[in-house]
Every structure is written in C-alpha cells, then in structure tokens.
Amino acid sequence: MINHMPVKAKMSIPASLCMRCRGAKRLCGLSYCPIEIEMITRSKISGRSNIKEIDGSSPPSVFVGRYGYPKVSVYPSAPPIRGDTSNLSVSASWLDMPLEEFISARLSMLRGSREFAVDAAVDPDALLQRIQEISLSKGSVDVDILLERPIDTSKIEIDDHVTPMGPASPMKTFSLDPSGTEQHIEKVYYDTDMKAKDAVMKLYENGIDIERISQSLSVGIMGEGKNRKIVPTRWSITAVDSMISDDLIEEAKQRPTIDKFLAYRMRVNGNYFMAILTPSNWIYEWGESWFPGSTWNMWGNQAEVEIDYEGYNGRKTYPDIGGCYYSSRVAVGEAFKKLGRSGGAITWREIYPGFNIPVGVWFVRENMRRLFAQKPEVFDTIDEAMNYVSEWMRVPPEKWKSNSYVYKTLKYNNLERFFSL
Incomplete structure (x- = not known):
C-alpha cells in the first residue's frame, strides 16, 4: 500500500490476498477495503499534495x-467540489452508503481552522459570524x-465519537456565498432568551437531524445570548443525545408499561445489535x-x-x-414513543474482527433506530x-x-437495587 494512503488497515495484508480479492470478497476479514477508500478519496481531492485553497460546497x-x-x-469544512453535498451531513443517509464510500466521502472533507475563545459566541466577530x-x-x-x-x-481526524x-490547515481568509437558511435553526439563533436545552428539543421536534442540532450547539448559535459558547463537537454530540433521550424517557414514564418482552436483533457490517424491551419501570x-x-481490542486475545x-x-x-450509551438511549426513547408505552431496556452490541476504524457514535444511534423499526419477537x-x-x-x-x-x-x-440507583 502506498505511503500517503489516508486510511490503513491495522493489520498486515498480503498482496496476493488483495490481488485475489480486488475489494469484492473481503478476504482480509476487514469490513471495508482500504485500497478502495484510498482510490476514492484521492480521486475526490484530485490527487494533489499542495492544496492551498478549499473551494467547494459545505x-x-x-x-x-x-x-x-x-x-x-x-x-x-467542505469537499473540493461544488454542488449538492448535503448527504455528507445527514447521518440517517450514511447507513445505506457502502463503508468505503462513506469513509472516503468524509475524508475528502477538507478543513480550514481558526482559534477562538469559547465565549466568543456571546459577541461573535465577523469571521465567527460567517462560520x-x-x-x-x-x-x-x-x-x-x-x-x-x-x-x-496524510493527516486526518479519526475519533470514536465524531465522523x-x-x-486541515490554518485559514488565511474565509468567504461563503449566502444561501437559504434553515428556518427552524434560524428561529433559535435569533431567540436569545431561549435556553439551550429548549432550543435542542425544539429543533428535534421539528425534525432537524441530530447531527445538525449538535453542530448548531457546537458553533454557539443557540442558548441564552449571554451564555452562548462554542462547544467542542465531541461534547456537543453527547450533550444533544443526552438531552433528547432525557426528555423522551421522562415522557415515557408517564405512560403504561408494555406487557411482554420485546426482542430485536440485527447483523450489519461486522456488528451484531440486539435489544430487549422489558415490562418494568425504567431501567x-x-x-x-x-x-x-476490532477498533478497541486490537491486541487482546478474547472478546471483552x-x-x-x-x-x-x-x-x-x-x-x-x-x-454510545446516550446514542442508543435516544433510539430506545423513540421506540417507546412509537409504541405509546414505557418499560426498561437491554441494548447490546458485538463488534467483530475487521471493524477497526472508529466512525462515530452516529453509527450506534442510526443502527439502533433501524433495529427498533423492525417487528419484534x-x-x-x-x-x-x-x-x-x-x-x-x-x-x-x-x-x-x-x-x-x-x-x-x-x-x-x-x-x-432496582430503585436505589
């Protein structure tokens, strides 16, 4: 494999195996093909190694x-292409993309950077306003x-929480062509008396994708004006999942419990997701x-x-x-809302060898949503x-x-024990 490859398998793959597989049979045991990711990614950034300008559609x-x-x-951030790239920011659409296509699409998102104090969102300067x-x-x-x-x-961002x-490279200048605004997000932006949690729930109830909500919280465009802050993306994702699931669970507690055990199971892309909804109080x-x-057990000798x-x-x-605890909790809360009932939940996931690139907690949230969309036993x-x-x-x-x-x-x-926690 070539040296500038952005994603490398955390294992040694014989060339003879790659030649027999050609990305089609997964003979190496990985849930993705590193060579295909490399080829797709490099085609999107035109194979250049001296990029001084990002000109594309965020x-x-x-x-x-x-x-x-x-x-x-x-x-x-933006890929170096113009046009409709909106599917790169809607997590619900990512599950239906081949893993190679999803990873390479995200790795083609080039980024400019600028440092700000977190409280800069209280009175944002011209640059932060444009961002x-x-x-x-x-x-x-x-x-x-x-x-x-x-x-x-060759430098990319791989994290277990974010996509x-x-x-990236520091920005000298930043400009954008104004486009239409998302009205629901615009309303919470201009409502400087609305608390951040209320803004999160308002956007969620109006059908805004959770990734968009967490991004809005992250860049400091929601919450009471005097308290607005820029929030690291890793933290904002968990905060939004926590706030939404808290609200869903408290709402569920007001409804009668289910009267049977409902079991769900789904195998997908080197993972096994399973859940049991229980006829009990919330647990x-x-x-x-x-x-x-797999990603977090590269050198162990048994499944933990x-x-x-x-x-x-x-x-x-x-x-x-x-x-992921809160991402799954969102899906559980939504499942009880759809049922019109309450109860408890066991939610588990097995991750198998070959699934060794962190793709973000969205992967759990969206797969658990899909799991609960199935008819249970x-x-x-x-x-x-x-x-x-x-x-x-x-x-x-x-x-x-x-x-x-x-x-x-x-x-x-x-x-x-049940009531003491």
Whole structure:
C-alpha cells in the first residue's frame, strides 16, 4: 500500500490476498477495503499534495476541536467540489452508503481552522459570524477558504465519537456565498432568551437531524445570548443525545408499561445489535463486546464485555463506556414513543474482527433506530427473549448475562437495587 494512503488497515495484508480479492470478497476479514477508500478519496481531492485553497460546497459542516480549551479550533469544512453535498451531513443517509464510500466521502472533507475563545459566541466577530452562517444554511453552501500553508493530506481526524474528517490547515481568509437558511435553526439563533436545552428539543421536534442540532450547539448559535459558547463537537454530540433521550424517557414514564418482552436483533457490517424491551419501570443498559482485531481490542486475545446502566432515576456520572450509551438511549426513547408505552431496556452490541476504524457514535444511534423499526419477537419471560437474541451471539450468553445489571435485576427481582440507583 502506498505511503500517503489516508486510511490503513491495522493489520498486515498480503498482496496476493488483495490481488485475489480486488475489494469484492473481503478476504482480509476487514469490513471495508482500504485500497478502495484510498482510490476514492484521492480521486475526490484530485490527487494533489499542495492544496492551498478549499473551494467547494459545505454540506453544511463545521467541526470544533477540544484541545486547548477554553480556546478551541473551529474548522469549517467542505469537499473540493461544488454542488449538492448535503448527504455528507445527514447521518440517517450514511447507513445505506457502502463503508468505503462513506469513509472516503468524509475524508475528502477538507478543513480550514481558526482559534477562538469559547465565549466568543456571546459577541461573535465577523469571521465567527460567517462560520456560523454555515450551520444556519438550509442545504449545501459554497465556501472559499484560503490557507496559510498547504494541507498535509496524510493527516486526518479519526475519533470514536465524531465522523471521520479530512485534513486541515490554518485559514488565511474565509468567504461563503449566502444561501437559504434553515428556518427552524434560524428561529433559535435569533431567540436569545431561549435556553439551550429548549432550543435542542425544539429543533428535534421539528425534525432537524441530530447531527445538525449538535453542530448548531457546537458553533454557539443557540442558548441564552449571554451564555452562548462554542462547544467542542465531541461534547456537543453527547450533550444533544443526552438531552433528547432525557426528555423522551421522562415522557415515557408517564405512560403504561408494555406487557411482554420485546426482542430485536440485527447483523450489519461486522456488528451484531440486539435489544430487549422489558415490562418494568425504567431501567436501562448499553453494553459492548469488542473482539480481538476490532477498533478497541486490537491486541487482546478474547472478546471483552463492558456494560453501563441506570435505574429509574437515571445516572449522575458519565458512563465509562462513552457516548454510545446516550446514542442508543435516544433510539430506545423513540421506540417507546412509537409504541405509546414505557418499560426498561437491554441494548447490546458485538463488534467483530475487521471493524477497526472508529466512525462515530452516529453509527450506534442510526443502527439502533433501524433495529427498533423492525417487528419484534414477543416473549413472556426474560429468559425466552434472551435465548432469542443469544442465537446470533458469538460471546457466550452467560458472559453477557453475568455482566448485565438489567437482566440480573429483573431475573431475581432485586427491587432494592432496582430503585436505589
């Protein structure tokens, strides 16, 4: 594989295997083809290594880094093409893209950067206002970014919370061609008396994609005027998922519970997602098992299981398992809303060898949404439901159950534990 390749497999792949596979058979065991990603990405950035200007259509997209807080780098971004690029900012559309196409599309998002104090959103200067206009845009917006130095196309952004992003360089100048604004986002922007959480829920209830909502929070265009801040993207995504799921769960608690166990399962792209909705008061857990050769278990010798949970009154601490906890929680809350009922939830995910590029928590949110869109299997007992989801497990079921707070609580009816968290 060539040296400037933006994404490399975290394993040694014999050339003879690639020649026999040619990207079609996944003989290497990866859930994507690194060579195809390289070819697609380089075609989108014209194979150049001396990029001093970004001239393209932002989906819209702005990323905010977290290093150096309370000063942070803000990155307006765009692929070097003009036209409708809006699919690059709508997470619901990403699931239907081949993984190679999704990753390469995101890696082609070139970024200019400028540092701001986080409280600059209270009284934004002309540059920050122009960057904020990107997030106000209804669709793709044409931008032109002159850079202080050429972009190093070998440097990309890979993170377990945010979507993959292309390389960046400090901005010299930034300009955009104004386009139509998204009216719902524009309203919360001009309402400087509205609290940030209320703005988040208003946008969500009006059907704005969660990625757009978190971006709006991130660039400081919502919340009370005197309290507006630029928020690192990694934090804003989790904050929005948390706020939305909190609201959905509190709403669900006012409804009657389901009367059976509802079990769901789905295999997709090197992952197995499973869920059981339970006829109980609110109780919830998200669990992950990363196999050796997957992103967060590259050098282990066995699949590990990690689970975080909450009881009726929720959590007071951030889960060790990370932001996917809240992304799955959004999907659970939406599922109960669709059912018109309440209950508890077990949500688990197995990640298999070859799935070794972090793609962001959207992957969990959107796959769990799709999981709950399926018709569930209905069972009278938790063990019957557990047997159903266990049929496709590669981790021994007893390993999952022994680590599960919800299973043990409902199985053994430990009511003191159930209500004490």
